Amino acid sequence: MSQADLDVETLLARLEASLREELVRRRLDDPAMIGVHTGGAWIAEVLHRRLGFSEPLGYLDISFYRDDYPQSGMNPDVRASKLPFRIDGRNIVLIDDVLYTGRTVRAALNEIFDYGRPAEIVLGVLIDRNGRQIPIQADCIGGRVELEPGQRIKLVGPEPLQLTIRAGGR
């Protein structure tokens, strides 16, 4: 995918369309949406609004669940998760910004199951990048990007929405 294709609005529109299709295909009624803090949160906010979900948006902070998160020291960015609906028996749409190694999603699934047993989970990510280390795939994506190991996608949101590819850093 070239830089010209990395228009955030286009990626968001593709992800939204794909989620609509997937929810219909799997006949998932009245789903609830959860965004992964921090990057996935604003993307989830946009999609939650556009798809018109009845339940309020939930947020997950999985910093403590990441298997490679440093065990010592407090991260000031760590927030408590906020899931304002029952997980048991519910259809869930889980949203993150970038799917890379798969470890964040693995951790997010663990945390969701700590709250209860969902019926089905649909995973939607704005960008699927190469570099998976564990077998986790998205159901719905906005776009795919092939990056060199040292490269990183820089996403700036919510307004104005911008996306660039950089060598390293955040």
Ligand code: 5GP
């Ligand atoms: P993973 O756990 O799959 O290795 O990485 C995914 C998580 O790390 C996502 O929650 C995402 O926010 C962040 N992430 C991984 N790679 C990138 C990247 O290139 N750019 C941005 N903005 N976030 C990334």
Ligand code: MG
């Ligand atoms: Mg993240």
